[in-house]
Amino acid sequence: MSIGVHNIGQGCVTCLDHDEHYILTFPNGYGRQVNALSILTVPWIELGGECSISCSKTGYNASIVFHTKPFYGGKKHRVTAEIFSPNDKKPFCSIEGEWNGVMYAKYSTGENAVFIDTKKMPTIKKKVRKLEDQDDFESRCLWKDVTYNLK
Numbered sequence: 001m002s003i004g005v006h007n008i009g010q011g012c013v014t015c016l017d018h019d020e021h022y023i024l025t026f027p028n029g030y031g032r033q034v035n036a037l038s039i040l041t042v043p044w045i046e047l048g049g050e051c052s053i054s055c056s057k058t059g060y061n062a063s064i065v066f067h068t069k070p071f072y073g074g075k076k077h078r079v080t081a082e083i084f085s086p087n088d089k090k091p092f093c094s095i096e097g098e099w100n101g102v103m104y105a106k107y108s109t110g111e112n113a114v115f116i117d118t119k120k121m122p123t124i125k126k127k128v129r130k131l132e133d134q135d136d137f138e139s140r141c142l143w144k145d146v147t148y149n150l151k
Contacts, residue, residue, distance in 0.1 A: 007025075032046060050065050081095040103117075
């Protein structure tokens with residue numbers, strides 16, 4: 001038993017310190033409970049599918065694959081990625097690991113290193129404008145009644 005959400009469209013992330021704009025696509029989302037005797041398994045959420053990230057200023061881009069767990073065996077939350085320099089067909093860095101754990105980088109120089117350990121990252125509180133300062137169709141303003149009733 002499962003449910004899937006196909007994410008369409010793209011997002012834009014701006015790094016103000018470097019004046020860089022990144023366009024990215026999103027993985028699909030799945031809610032899973034894959035057992036005929038569903039009382040024996042714990043449901044989980046996973047990501048699956050291909051995504052991309054590109055920066056028009058630098059020309060760097062990445063191709064990311066979120067791997068879904070096979071029906072038998074395999075691991076949850078696996079991700080692989082390749083990062084490309086501008087105009088290059090061969091990646092200068094390959095990444096693999098778990099998107100919610102540790103990811104390892106292998107560089108074209110032969111060097112291997114921890115790319116990121118998400119479990120060691122600090123939690124950063126979101127900075128959001130006050131509700132009364134938001135436009136009518138900004139997410140928190142638009143969904144404020146639903147959020148209130150869910151709480």
